[in-house]
Amino acid sequence: MSIRVYDTRKRKKLPFEPVDPKRTGMYVCGMTVQDKPHVGHKRYAVAGDVIRRYLESKGFEVVYVTNFTDIDDRIIERANKEGIPFDKVSERNMKAFLTYSDLLNIKRATHYPRATEHLPEIIALIQRLIEKKHAYVSGIDVYFDVRSYPKYGQLSGRKVDDLRQGVRIEVGEMKRDPLDFTLWKGAKPGEPSWPSPWGPGRPGWHIECSAMAMKYLGETFDFHGGGQDLVFPHHENEIAQSEAATGKTFARYWIENGLVLLRGAKMSKSEQHFFLIEDVAKKVEPEVIRFYLQSTQYRSPIEWNEDRLREAGIAYARLKSALETGEKSGDGTPDPALAGGATELPANAKVLAEARKTEKLFQESMEDDFNSAKAQGHLFDLAKAINRVSESGRMSEVERAALPEATRTLRRLGETLGLFWDANGAEEAIPDEVQALVTQRDEARLQKQWQRADELRAEIQALGFVLEDQKGGTRARRKL
RNA sequence: GGCGGCAUAGCCAAGUGGCUAAGGCGACGGUCUGCAAAACCGUUAUUCCCGAGUUCAAAUCUCGGUGCCGCCUCCA
Numbered sequence: 001m002s003i004r005v006y007d008t009r010k011r012k013k014l015p016f017e018p019v020d021p022k023r024t025g026m027y028v029c030g031m032t033v034q035d036k037p038h039v040g041h042k043r044y045a046v047a048g049d050v051i052r053r054y055l056e057s058k059g060f061e062v063v064y065v066t067n068f069t070d071i072d073d074r075i076i077e078r079a080n081k082e083g084i085p086f087d088k089v090s091e092r093n094m095k096a097f098l099t100y101s102d103l104l105n106i107k108r109a110t111h112y113p114r115a116t117e118h119l120p121e122i123i124a125l126i127q128r129l130i131e132k133k134h135a136y137v138s139g140i141d142v143y144f145d146v147r148s149y150p151k152y153g154q155l156s157g158r159k160v161d162d163l164r165q166g167v168r169i170e171v172g173e174m175k176r177d178p179l180d181f182t183l184w185k186g187a188k189p190g191e192p193s194w195p196s197p198w199g200p201g202r203p204g205w206h207i208e209c210s211a212m213a214m215k216y217l218g219e220t221f222d223f224h225g226g227g228q229d230l231v232f233p234h235h236e237n238e239i240a241q242s243e244a245a246t247g248k249t250f251a252r253y254w255i256e257n258g259l260v261l262l263r264g265a266k267m268s269k270s271e272q273h274f275f276l277i278e279d280v281a282k283k284v285e286p287e288v289i290r291f292y293l294q295s296t297q298y299r300s301p302i303e304w305n306e307d308r309l310r311e312a313g314i315a316y317a318r319l320k321s322a323l324e325t326g327e328k329s330g331d332g333t334p335d336p337a338l339a340g341g342a343t344e345l346p347a348n349a350k351v352l353a354e355a356r357k358t359e360k361l362f363q364e365s366m367e368d369d370f371n372s373a374k375a376q377g378h379l380f381d382l383a384k385a386i387n388r389v390s391e392s393g394r395m396s397e398v399e400r401a402a403l404p405e406a407t408r409t410l411r412r413l414g415e416t417l418g419l420f421w422d423a424n425g426a427e428e429a430i431p432d433e434v435q436a437l438v439t440q441r442d443e444a445r446l447q448k449q450w451q452r453a454d455e456l457r458a459e460i461q462a463l464g465f466v467l468e469d470q471k472g473g474t475r476a477r478r479k480l
Numbered sequence: 481g482g483c484g485g486c487a488u489a490g491c492c493a494a495g496u497g498g499c500u501a502a503g504g505c506g507a508c509g510g511u512c513u514g515c516a517a518a519a520c521c522g523u524u525a526u527u528c529c530c531g532a533g534u535u536c537a538a539a540u541c542u543c544g545g546u547g548c549c550g551c552c553u554c555c556a
Contacts, residue, residue, distance in 0.1 A: 011484090031556065044556045074554070153483095156551075162482050163552070205554085227556030231484080234555090258485090259550070269555055295504080296493070300486080301549065308492060311505040318504085321518065361502090365494085374494050377503035384520085391512095391520055450514055457516080468518050475518085 003058075005223075006299065006369045008231060008254035009155050009239075013369055018222050019252070023061045025217035026052060027251065029209060029226030029234070030066040030112070033093035034074040037100055038274035039304055040227065040260040040267040046290055047257040047298035048225050049106040049418055050372045057416045063110045065216045067209060068094050070114045071202050076191060086192050087116070100277045103286045105421045111216050115208040119194045122203045122211045125245055126183045126196075134244040138174040140186025140199050144237070146179040149244045155254060156232035181237050183207050206237040210250070214242065224251030228299075229266070231256055255370075258301040267304065275304065284309050285480050290418060291316040294372040313480045315380075316419075319410075320480070322383035323420060325390045326407030329400070349402030354385035355409040362413050372417055382410050430476050434465050438476050445469075 003016035018024045028048040031041050045066070052062045070090035079086040094112075101108070115122070126142055129135035134148045146152050152160055163179055173182075182204035187193035193200035213221065219242075226235065235254065242250035260267045267274040280289060292312040296302045358378050365374035386406055389399045414420040430438075441456035457467055460476065468475045 008484095029556070032554080034554095038556090040556050042556090047556095072554085157483055158552075159483085225556090228485085228550065229555055230551095232551055233553095257556075259556075261549075264549075266550065266555085270553090271555090300493090303492090305492095308505090311492070315504045318518090325519085371494080374502075377494065380503055387519055445514080448514070454515075466517065469513070469516080470518085477518090 003367045004369055005253045005255065007252075008235075008256055011157075014253070016222075016253070018060070019218070019220060022059075023063065024055055024223070025063045025065070025221035026223040026225065027065045027067075027209070027213040027217060027221065028224075029230055030068050031093075031097060032069040032072055032074065033090045033097065034072070034078050035269060036093055037097045037277050038267055038269065039277055039280060040274065041097065042100065042104060042106075042277050042289070043260050043293055043302065044225060044227055044257050045101055045106050046104060046293045046418070050294055050298070051223070051225075051255070051370045052107065053416055053418055054366050054370060063217060064107070065111045065113065065213065066109045067212055068097070068112060068114045069205065069208065070094065071116050071192065072205060090114075096278070100281065103281060104290045105286070105418050107418075113212040113216065115203055115212075116194075118208060118212050118215065119196075119203070121215050122207055123184075123196050125207060125211045125214075125241070128245045129183065129241060132244065134241070135183055136176065137198055138176070140201065141174065141182055142184035142198055143175050143180040144183050144241055144244075145176065146181070146240065147177055149240045151243070152179075152240050153236065155236045155239055158232065158236070181206060181233065183241070206234055207241060209234075210238050210242040210245075213238075213251070214246075219246045220249050221251055223253050223255055225255045225257065228256045228259055255298075257298045258296070261301050261303045264303070285313065285478075287320075287419065287421065288313045288316050288480055291376070294417060295376055297369070297371050297373045299369075317477075317480045319379055319383050319414065320420070321477075322386045323407065323410055323414070326386040326403055326410065329390050329403055349398045349406075351385045351389045351399055351406040352402040354382055355402075355406040358382040359409055359413065362416075366416075375413075376417060376419075379410065379413060382406065382413075386410065430465070430478075431463075434460055434463055434476060437463075438467070438474055441467075442474055 004013045005016050006013045026048065028044060031037060048064070048066070052064050055062050068090070071086060075086050075089050079089045082089070094114075098108075098112075126135060129144065130137065130142070133145070135142055135144050146160065153163075160179065184196060184198055184201050184207075185204055186199055186201040191202070193202060213224070224235070224238075231254075235256070239250055262273055262275070265271075265273060288309065292309055293302065295312060358381055361378040362375045365371045365378065368374075386403065389403055389406075411420055437456050437460050441453050441460070444450075444452040444456065460467060461479075464479050465476045466479050468477070
């Protein structure tokens with residue numbers, strides 16, 4: 001058993017060798033909170049959460065850090081437009097981010113550091129870079145000297161000389177080299193600012209992540225994630241400024257996730273080409289959104305598409321249904337095979353064999369660069385085995401005795417992927433209104449009033465529930 | 481123009497040197513059902529964008545095409 005991780009920097013899968021055998025650190029670049037979160041912001045959150053949950057299931061203590069960039073030009077722009085302080089804008093969008101993280105069963109991070117709360121750390125890091133001659137003061141700004149760091153470009157595979165053309169210098173910037181990037185941006189009149197040795201100003205975009213990652217995870221840590229659109233320049237610059245300052249490896253594994261596409265093109269704030277997660281959540285069950293987002297390997301792009309989501313809903317319902325079936329037949333039923341004092345589950349039960357096999361394949365999938373798509377796929381084989389046992393009228397005692405254990409395996413593996421949390425209480429909370437209609441329909445069916453029964457079923461379906469007439473009675477489920 | 485990635489059935493998606501090319505959706509046939517739904521059983525890629533090469537052996541490696549995506553400016 002060994003975990004292998006694809007590292008963007010080395011461009012290959014490497015064995016996972018944590019800095020600390022018991023504890024691992026993950027830094028996942030969060031969002032700039034000038035706006036509400038869109039689906040793309042949930043892709044990286046889900047991808048990170050899956051990896052985190054898996055590592056935790058392997059016994060690691062995971063220190064998980066996701067930042068908020070709560071000060072930058074866009075936020076200031078937005079605040080000015082609305083005529084409110086910048087922190088009102090960032091505050092409300094951070095809140096929205098967390099609301100929808102919870103909705104998608106994304107575990108809360110260990111830390112959610114914000115740039116504006118880490119000015120001392122940021123300033124100290126910039127000072128360190130100036131002392132080492134990797135940064136210089138120019139006018140009211142401080143820049144990183146890219147030419148002073150020969151390994152620049154190692155993450156994104158770029159050569160400094162190739163980059164020379166095309167780089168733009170904004171008005172007012174006084175860089176020695178067009179490639180140099182801002183560490184500290186001196187404030188213009190009326191802009192929010194913090195005091196520093198170089199005068200009032202605010203941090204550049206990249207420096208906060210280096211400072212905060214090092215503060216919470218140490219100068220060298222295991223995982224650094226974020227969207228693939230951050231590879232260059234953001235992550236490249238993070239490596240440059242961090243490793244130039246410490247002389248040590250910064251993050252050991254760079255695990256950038258593929259982007260969410262909309263009609264074939266990247267979801268993006270600046271292009272106004274995106275779906276807000278709050279709008280999507282009104283139409284699609286949160287469990288299905290999550291299931292869908294992790295049904296593709298995290299490094300591949302994923303198309304956001306209503307047809308795909310509907311299919312995902314059907315597929316996911318299959319898993320949930322098997323789980324429910326298994327748990328229902330398992331609960332409260334004495335296991336005949338165990339009644340005689342037997343302490344071990346019947347090893348020759350087919351469901352149990354399937355559960356063991358699924359467990360093995362699931363683990364192998366996740367060990368191979370956290371392939372949740374593959375792991376999730378294996379769950380369907382176990383679901384089928386559980387349904388098969390529950391289905392057959394002449395279920396053997398051996399199979400029945402093994403069913404609870406097999407079902408527990410399904411639940412445990414699903415939960416490792418962050419599934420099966422029943423976001424809307426779909427199982428328990430059948431509204432009284434719906435339940436009353438179900439009862440009426442049952443009565444009609446007893447009297448063989450089929451037309452009346454069908455009308456009632458149509459009404460119930462219109463309320464978003466599906467019916468399953470079973471031997472023991474009618475089961476109503478929320479449609480996923 | 482430079483850098484990186486992707487191309488697998490009707491659709492989505494695993495698989496990156498050798499067992500029958502996972503799984504889901506859809507479709508078709510069957511069981512069950514008052515009819516459905518769900519579930520179960522069966523069928524649905526002699527073949528992995530195209531061409532050449534390496535190898536006893538390639539969807540998987542190499543080279544050359546074609547198409548798509550991302551980055552090179554803020555973006556998860």
